[in-house]
Amino acid sequence: MLIDWPTVIFQIINFLILIVLLKRFLYGPVLKAMDERERKVAARLAEAAEAKGDAARRVVALAKEQQAFAEAREERMLLVSQEVEKWKNDALLRLQAEVDEKREGWNSILVAEQEAFLQKLRRLVSRNVFLIAKKALADLADDELEARLVSTFTAKIARQEDGLAAALATSTAAITCVTGFPLAEPQKEELAKALRPYLRVGREISFREENDLGFGIRLLSDGQKWEWNLNRYMLELETGIKKSINSLSGAGHEQ
Amino acid sequence: MRLSPDSIVFFENTFIPLNGTILFTWLVMALLTLGSWFVTRRLSTGPHVPRWQNLIEIIITLLLGQIREVTRQEPRPFLPFIGTLFIFIAVCNLLSIIPGFQAPTGSLSTTAGLAICVMVAVPLFGIQDSGVGAYLKNYIKPTPMMLPFNVIGEISRTLALAVRLFGNVMSSGMIGGILLAIAPLIFPVIMQMLGLLTGIVQAYIFAILAAVYIAAGLQVHEEQAAKVEKS
DSSP states (O other), rough: OOOOOHHHHHHHHHHHHHHHIIIIIIIIIHHHHHHHHHHHHHHHHHHHHHHHHHHHHHHHHHHHHHHHHHHHHHHHHHHHHHHHHHHHHHHHHHHHHHHHHHHHHHHHHHHHHHHHHHHHHHHHHHHHHHHHHHHHHHHHSSSOOOHHHHHHHHHHHHHGGGGOOOOOOOOSEEEEEEEEEEOOHHHHHHHHHHHGGGGGGOEEEEEEEEEEEEEEEEEEETTTEEEHHHHHHHHHHHHHHHHHHHHHHHHHOOO | OOSOOGEEEEEOOSOOOHHHHHHHHHHHHHHHHHHHHHHHHHHHOSSOOHHHHHHHHHHHHHHHHHHHHHHHSGGGGGGIIIIHHHHHHHHHHHHHSTTTTTGGGGHHHEEEEEEHHHHHHHHHHHHHOOOOOHHHGGGGSSOOGHHHHHHHHHHHHHHHHHHHHHHHHHHHHHHHHHHHHHHHHHHHHHHHHHHHHHOOOOOOHHHHHHHHHHHHHHHHHHHHHHHHHHH
16 A cells, blocks of 8 residues: 555645644744844835936926026126216216316416416516617607606606696505616606605705516505506516417417 | 665554654654755845855745746745655655665555645645535536545545555665666666656655645635635
């Protein structure tokens, strides 16, 4: 007989025991480990998906931030360009003001220089005119020019022009005769002789020389002044020359 | 020549025999248990898996996939029974390559015991799945006249299971012995290698047929569930 039934029963029991043993030591732990690993993998996949979602959200947030930054930069650039434009305009205005101020200064200097030049020219012209007139007078007469002036002055006194006699009659102080050139004694006597009829008794005549006076005679008494001077003609000549120069320079500027 | 390790008797009385079949079965049981304990004592649940654990997981995953394909159901409840059938038969057949080892599956007592286990397990799984009445109705389908034939079918397939495995394993060992006597140099090695392949195939066939029989008992439940869903 190939089948031994007690052995069959033992083998059935052995097989059932083996099922229990393998379930305890093999299937249970291995399946548990596999489930645990699967759970971990699923958890890690979920974490990865969550991280991916976070990354996507972060990308969106960063894109928004970048866009906001770009807009802010645009606004800032616009503001800066406006400020630069404003600063440029202000700088131009300041520069224009400085240029105007400097031009004003230059104009003042130019006017001063022009004035100085005119002054110099006036003096030069008056000197030349004086020299020409002096030479002409010297050529025309035999007397010196100062003597001629003194004679003319005394003639004016004699003619009592310009209220001189009345002024001298009311004067209570001494008379001072100021000349721009030295007077010779005959000339001093001629002047004293011409003035004496208008002086009160006891009044003296004194002479004094002032170079600034130029070619002229000035009488001073009791705060009053009477004068004849070539400078008056020089001033008229200067005024005329100045008008001519101004008219010429104005025409030059207009051109 | 011994046809079965049953004939190797170490101790025997009226009720308790201790022959080669039982002894080698214990040996295989001890080997499987200790091996399982050794492999599963430090299981890794992380990405790094030890080599032996990886092998065990591959085998178990393969068994689960096969059971799922055959039963079309969640395979884990059937894994201890069908998986143990495959592993036990495969290890017994593979160890037969060792000189002096007599595979317990070369004993008709062992294969008969395993076939009886399958015969008992089929109704147990069916009843657990769909109840006693629904399972027993399966025997009178399509008509009550089919009851004897169904019962005979149950018995005959159990017998076929036992004899198929026994015949293959026993014949493999016997052919090896005969060739060893005729041409002792090369042919026995080839036949032994063929025997290893045959042993694995037989273990697979036994386990798959057990799964098919169990699945056949579970189909009752599936059809009922389909009818309930339709109604």
